[in-house]
Amino acid sequence: MVTLVDRVRSRSACADRALTFVADGDTDERHWSWADLAARMEASAAAVAAVAAPGDRVLLLYPQGLDYVAALLGCMAAGVLAVPLQPPGRHRAAAALPKLEAIAADGGVVAVLTVSPLLEEMRELLARCAPLAASRLLATDVAPTPDVPVARRLAPDDTAYLQYTSGSTSTPKGVVVSHRNLAYNLMDFAAGYGHDEDSVMVSWLPTFHDLGLVYGVFLPIEVGFRAVLLDPMHFLARPMRWLEAIARHRGTHAPAPNFAFELCAAKSSPEARAAVDLRSWRVALNGAEPIRYASEARFVEAFAASGVSWDTLSHAYGMSEATAVIAKEPLHAPRRWFDLDEAALREHRVVVRGPSDGGTVRFAGCGVTTHATVVLGVHPETREVLGEDAVGELWVGGPTRAEGYWNNPEASLETFEAFTADGRGPFLRTGDLGVVIDGQVVVTGRWKDLVILRGENHYPQDLEWAAERAHPAIRPSGSAAFSVQDAQGERLVWVGEVSPERVSDADAVFGAVREAFTNLGLVADALVLVPARSLFKTSSGKIMRRRIAQAWASGELTVLASWSRPSVVAEPVTPSDASEQDWTTSLRALPPAPRAAMLRDRILGRVAALTGLPAEALDADTPLRELGLDSVAAVELADALSVGLAKTVEVTALFEHPTARALAAFLLSEPSPSTGRVPLSVAPPDDAIADEDLAALLRAELDDL
Secondary structure: OOOHHHHHHHOOOOOOEEEEEEOOOOOOEEEEEHHHHHHHHHHHHHHHHOOOOOOOEEEEEOOOOHHHHHHHHHHHHHOOEEEEEOOOOHHHHHHHHHHHHHHHHHHOEEEEEEOHHHHHHHHHHHHHOHHHOOOEEEEHHHOOOOOOOOOOOOOOOOEEEEEEOOOOOOOOOEEEEEHHHHHHHHHHHHOOOOOOOOOEEEEOOOOOOHHHHHHHHHHHHHHOOEEEEEOHHHHHHOOHHHHHHHHHHOOOEEEEOHHHHHHHHHOOOHHHHHOOOOOOOOEEEEOOOOOOHHHHHHHHHHHHHHOOOHHHEEEEEEOHHHOOEEEEOOOOOOOOEEEEEHHHHHOOEOOEEOOOOOOEEEEEEOOEOOOOOEEEEEOOOOOOEOOOOEOEEEEEEOOOOOOOEOOOHHHHHHHHOEOOOOOOOOEEEEEEEEEEEOOEEEEEEEOOOOEEEOOEEEOHHHHHHHHHOOOOOEEEEEEEEEEEEEOOEEEEEEEEEEOHHHHHHHHHHHHHHHHHHHHOOOOOOEEEEEEOOOOOEOOOOOEOHHHHHHHHHHOOOOOOEEEEOOOOOOOOOOOOOHHHHHHHHHHHHOOHHHHHHHHHHHHHHHHHHHHOOOHHHOOOOOOHHHHOOOHHHHHHHHHHHHHHHOOOOOOHHHHHOOOHHHHHHHHHHOOOOOOOOOOOOOOOOOOOOOOOOOOOOOOOOOOOO
16 A cells, blocks of 8 residues: 555655645745655654654644644654644643643653744643653754655554544544555545646645645645645635635635635625636535535625636535545536425424425535445434435444544444444444435534534533633533524524522623633624523433523523624725725824724724624723634734734734733834834833733634634
């Protein structure tokens, strides 16, 4: 079997470009040839072999970029098991520490790999993380290229890497992906999508998780074509960067979760759309979260003149436990949509209706399986195989099914070794509900309680754990977090028990819970307080989240207090926006004190537009995180301020100056770096800065995409 390490070594004399990383999201591009990639891989392999033995686990804490790819391939070459995670950054180290400790302990990590600019930050983090205190710390970007490559023969059943999927409080689960799993999944991905050596992948997806890694990076290496990578935060700050990169590099394949297509349509101006030529784009893979017809329709309508059509879009379904892809729609195959009778679905029956019939719910066909992959709909309790007329749990068989969870035989047996009532198996239990119609995999919901927001998987117990510790009025083990679908997509709802006498604290409770979720990179859409001991639980005391979600939707809950976030879409801000230019001119003309007040008001106005809160209700001394500014909104605010102030505003400024008053004072006193934009004149802060604590505003990552 030919591994990815073999593929890279076979091209070690090739000067053609293999990888491009757009470091600033716009024009600062770093290029590696195949020869560069091979040399960096061998250097990383030699470096890691000096601190870890074959089979040892090492933690990879890299920013998005080329060094991470070389380090991961180097670990494979050395036979060392890489555990990829995104570095948390100083601003959220405290929030990330429990997850890091759990994964490090579960994996038995012996070393941590990173890049030299992060060495000091990682050293501080390791000192606070007990399971990593004795681990070696290594920067692979400064490792010398060895004269002789690390000589280790890789077998198909050897583990390629561990993909951890868990949050901070549930038992960590590292998916064991073998070289055989990876080779099969790459062959499966390549089939039908028209990949060849002239293809160009353009992806902003995090390369720390399955879709961005396997499809965005590994597949181009397997087939031998170029990959162009962007940082997810640059995409979130200005989604058009992704489409501009596709146009600039004549991209042919580019994946994203559903919300990305929604953002591109919502956050782009007609002028920006007209400036991109997307006719080279053959496959826009929509996966990683529920696919919505309305999102795709808006995207196609917005970019039709740029060359996007319905034929450009392709649906896929997959997960880390299946290496990456399970089903997909082949190139040029018509997209399939299924209008299912809503009343029948409530009884787990499948009745297909016409698109104009009332009382239906539209679901995307997520493609078909190829090669040896099998998907069945199975009753999750009786394990009976169901037909096309019933919803069941989706079970997956074939070589794409990963080897299990690291160091967790009980969970592995339950999830990866399932057998049907008639003895077929083993299968992977996905936890997703759905049906296979005419070969098309249709996902209708979830049997397990995962919350999927912006393409990111969240275990509800992690959200509940964070919320219950946010305020003393909330009863321990007395809350439920779940997501619901509406016209705006998937929304996060939290319901918590409090004693009736604590209802007077409702605003404080809601603010604390919003802040707790913001520290996890999330924004709550609805928060509800109910009386103590009123939530549905099993006889053993487990929260019945689906039953609580149904009660919330039907109005059955006894509500003591509630809060909801209005649905808003902030208009995109561009440098040519006349209102922004007028505002910048007016700001420069003011004396220092009025200038600071005007900037504070502008920040609060932008926050109001991003969160749906009324501007008049916002206070300049309230930390922005308490107002519900999530990772997407934070980068949008930083980008809008960059345009309005004609200077680069880094999103880290929002971490370090967390109130509108503090942020305004900092922006007016901080000289602009050399960016080509004209800086504001320097002005001192007008008054004392309140609330200078450095608590995390957001989690700047898209975890488990």
